[in-house]
Each structure stands twice: as C-alpha cells, then as structure tokens.
Amino acid sequence: MIKFKVKFLLICVLVVEMFFAVLLPVRAVSIREGTFIKVVNPSEISTLLYDVGDKVCMINSTDIYVYETNAIPEGSLVCGYVEDLLEPVQGKNAGIKIKMNKVITTDKRVFPINAYLYSPHDNYLGAEETIPKYYQKVPHYSTKFKPMLQFAPVNVYEEGTHTVIMAGTELLLLFIEPAEIDN
DSSP: OOOHHHHHHHHHHHHHHHHHHHOOOOEEEEEEEEEEEEOOOOOOEEEOOOOOOOOOEEEEEEEETTTTTTOTTTOOEEEEEEEEEEEOOOOOEEEEEEEEEEOOTTTTTTEEEEEEEEOOTTTTEEEEBOOOEEEEEEOOOOHHHHHHHEEOOOSSSSBBBOOOOOOOOOEEEEEESOEEEEE
C-alpha cells in the first residue's frame, strides 16, 4: 500500500511539473547595450593569418548573471567573424576588428548577439601608432636657465608591424545593442 502511495505521489508531481512547464512562459532576460564581458582567446589571432570574413570563437570566462538568472554560463562559446583589417603602414601597426554575432551556451542553446571585441582604437585590436624613427636637436629657450638643446621627434615614424593576439589573452566583449536570452 505504501509503494502505491509513493508511486501515486511521484506521478502527481510529474503531471503538475509538466502542466506548469507548458503553461508558464519561458523567461527571457536582457543583457543591456554597453555591457562588457570578459572572454578568453583560445587560439592565436593575427592580422597576417586572418582575412575578412574568417570565423573567430572566444570562451566566456565567468558566469554572467542578470538579477538572479545565469544568462551566459562560464565556458560558453562566443562566435563571430573578422569584420575589417587594417594593414601595417608607416606610422601605424596593423589592426583587426572582430564582430561577435552569437553565443553557444554549455547546454547547446544558441542566442544571437551584436557585440565587438573592445579596443580604444574604434574597436580595432592593435592599430597603435609606431615610435618616431628620427629625432632632431631643437633649441629650447628659457627665461630662468641658459638655452639648451632638446631632442624632438621628426614627423617620420617606424614601419608598422602585424598585430598578434596570443592564445589565452583575456579580452573584453562590448554589447552594441541589447541581447535577449531565453532561459
């Protein structure tokens, strides 16, 4: 008799859970635009090896919570592509702009996003100015001290080099528009 009651209770609990699973809507959480997320680069990215349109994947390094909901679990893949490349020129290193367009969570759910790997150079990773190639002596006059010569850079800079982002580098992902994630 006790076994029958236990089985009956288990069946009732399962029926109630299935009933609520069908009736209750799926809760969607929204990650706001302007949110930064830390991601880790699993493989080397170089402006020498990649072309525009090549696929790029990063790994989310922390759990991302929206209120009490774990929106993006740790270890989720953030995938995208190379949107633009800047070649190295005199005075500027090469740069790479990477746009991320989807998140694949650890339980294989896929969500669209609109985000870039953040860099202060208009989201181009690399693209820094190079050092001056030549310096010239320039007289510097002061009212309190005797005149002296200073070295000032001439407007000629070193040739730029290709940008390499080593594997294991932590980067920031910047959301450009809100992302709706269903849980």
